Amino acid sequence: MTSGIHHVTLITGDVQANVDFYVGFLGLRLVKRTGGYEDARQLHLFYGDHDASPGSLLTFLVWQGGSSGGVGAGQISEVALAVAPGSIGFWIERALRLGVRSDGTGQEFGETVLRLRDPDGIVIKLVSADLPALDMPDGDVPAGHRVRRIRGVTLLTEVQEESVDFLTRSFGFRAERREGPIQRLVSDTGDVLDVRDAAGFWPGAPGTGTADHVALRAADAAEVEAVAADLRRRNSSLTNVHDRNYFTSLYVREPGGVLIEMASDGPGFTLDEPLETLGTTLFMPPETPDPEAMKVMLPQFALPGEERVVYRDLIYKHRFFTPAAPDGTTLVLLHGTGGDETDLMPLAHEAAPDATLLGLRGRSTEDGTRRWFRALGPMIFDQKDVRFESGALEAFFEEARGAYGLDPERMIALGYSNGANLLGAAMILHPGMVRRAVLLRPVMVLDEVPATDLSGITVLIVLGETDAFRPQGERLAEVLGRAGAAVTLRVLAGGHALGAADGPTLADWLG
Incomplete structure (x- = not known):
């Protein structure tokens, strides 16, 4: 079984501020823009490394002007990105210079971490981790300090033991160290799921500034189908399998309520767009009624350096x-x-x-x-x-x-x-x-x-x-x-x- 994180999907209420942060500040590449598969009137943006590799992808559902949610039990509370050992100082200075909110540094599981807040208030944790670097795009972030890949996410659950059992049994993660209320699960690629005991926490509320789900990797569509069949045999919570054009997806909620997706590595984002121009064309899901009309209704934005409407x-x-x-x-x-x-x-x-x-x-x-x-x-x-x-x-x-x-x-x-x-x-x-x-x-x-x-x-x-x-x-x-x-x-x-x-x-x- 392939294990690791494929992507993390979050929700933003301001598409332009979102692009400025993830492309302009973090230095990721915008690798795909589509209408939503569940709601074609909802813009969906994908950021990642130069090649749009699984393990680098952060995706955002755009609820333009939408109401804020609240992070709580049954949700993802933090997204961690790996940077090179010794790079935290660079990012502290960059955040201060560019006016990005920082919640300070600390040590977790033997690694130095810097907590930042994106424009919606989502916690983006930069972790000094010695993981292989993916090929990030050129920009104003020096090569040695660029984001390397997704390091992991933190899940809040009121039934920690059940959540750990579910994720290790069905998705190829293994339990490793424990630190305080957090049990760390590790994949073959080094990605981590930090499962935090959130007993007594308030329940999470969906909305802007929250995460929708984390997607875990599968080698191909056949592996996704096999896991779905196994979960059905075990009378797991309701599962849904979908063709998302760029990957095959399985959705299921783990016992603590966090939405888990399993996504195949292929066929990938170059299916309808060459690698050189990834992220430059707006695509609509295949069954969208009147796709050209839907495109007009989606919020527009500009990449850093492009002309834009200043609202x-x-x-x-x-x-x-x-x-x-x-x-x-x-x-x-x-x-x-x-x-x-x-x-x-x-x-x-x-x-x-x-x-x-x-x-x-x-x-x-x-x-x-x-x-x-x-x-x-x-x-x-x-x-x-x-x-x-x-x-x-x-x-x-x-x-x-x-x-x-x-x-x-x-x-x-x-x-x-x-x-x-x-x-x-x-x-x-x-x-x-x-x-x-x-x-x-x-x-x-x-x-x-x-x-x-x-x-x-x-x-x-x-x-x-x-x-x-x-x-x-x-x-x-x-x-x-x-x-x-x-x-x-x-x-x-x-x-x-x-x-x-x-x-x-x-x-x-x-x-």
């Missing part, structure tokens, strides 16, 4: 999508009830493939559902909140123009349903906010309409033929037209939901 802390959480050849137009997107800042990006990209997209996230919630303003009942809107959020939207437009250098003459606001409702109200209350707007399935939410001049403003309103809210949308079109706006009204087959005709209708109007 500002503005009124609304927001995300940019920058096309390959931007034409200077910016579409500002306001999602419908229950949506988020990425929902309208596929539609907008279909209609305007060279436009920069700026998606906003509503900040009002009702019963856990994200909205743009409060509703007091069906078609009963909180007028004070509508006016307050209309002012906030106007302020965001002004901030965004200054913060990102956006051309006001080439900004087009686009809202759907609840987002279109706020956009329509804000245009009436603040007529200078935007000069072009698209309202998809809107209704009139203002009880009282102030006198306003919308001359020079052009608006596309798209309604559903059988939409129960269609009359209220037609009323909004009349109000905007009477105020001087040039309104184009389109009625499409269907109801309140967006359909196949919305993209071409929007493209035609924009053109």
Whole structure:
């Protein structure tokens, strides 16, 4: 049996800060970028050595802007990376110079360790260990001080003896030394699993800043299947075997609750991308519906030294999508009830493939559902909140123009349903906010309409033929037209939901 660590998968809430730390600070290579196999709207990044070797791989599920988790029993608490004996001083100085948080040094199992915190707060432990070095990429870290490989992980379990028995029986690790509450397990390659007695600890909670699982090595798919069959015979916890394209995976929870994956060494990351250009192309899982649309919804980032969007802390959480050849137009997107800042990006990209997209996230919630303003009942809107959020939207437009250098003459606001409702109200209350707007399935939410001049403003309103809210949308079109706006009204087959005709209708109007 092949034994050792194949990869460790963790969760980040800020993709750009994550790339800057693991590529820029630690000097790893970004070897693959994909959509998530469980959720194609989730970016998945893989870091490793130059050859993307098993034993070097740290992978991250990107929950952009997601909530923080809590490390506790049933989780991985630390990830250890091996560096050369005598290199800890270099990394202490580098962390101080580059502003990376350090929790200090110590001695563990006869090795000097330096605990660092990545941008999400994950503990990355650099260990002075005499292990064979993998071929790390060239960069500003001198060859003698580069990260060599994964050294190990620390598992928190409330049933330490059962966890140790499970991992040594099924995955080729052997028990070695014990130090305090930690039993160390060692593989044939020298990787370690430090199984810590966490009796009495609080249970772990998934979220950003936590680990999802550790993957242990198998020689090939046949070995993965054999271990899965053995676990089923032993009535182990539920096992799942999956083809992850680059390796075959088995997932199982050890008795303490930590998610364990077994991953085959092959076929590897060069299956669809040559070694020289690993990590430069975004791939989607084979069964992803409409993969090009999904790609638009994934957060973008830049490698160190590349041009990037520097995000500002503005009124609304927001995300940019920058096309390959931007034409200077910016579409500002306001999602419908229950949506988020990425929902309208596929539609907008279909209609305007060279436009920069700026998606906003509503900040009002009702019963856990994200909205743009409060509703007091069906078609009963909180007028004070509508006016307050209309002012906030106007302020965001002004901030965004200054913060990102956006051309006001080439900004087009686009809202759907609840987002279109706020956009329509804000245009009436603040007529200078935007000069072009698209309202998809809107209704009139203002009880009282102030006198306003919308001359020079052009608006596309798209309604559903059988939409129960269609009359209220037609009323909004009349109000905007009477105020001087040039309104184009389109009625499409269907109801309140967006359909196949919305993209071409929007493209035609924009053109």
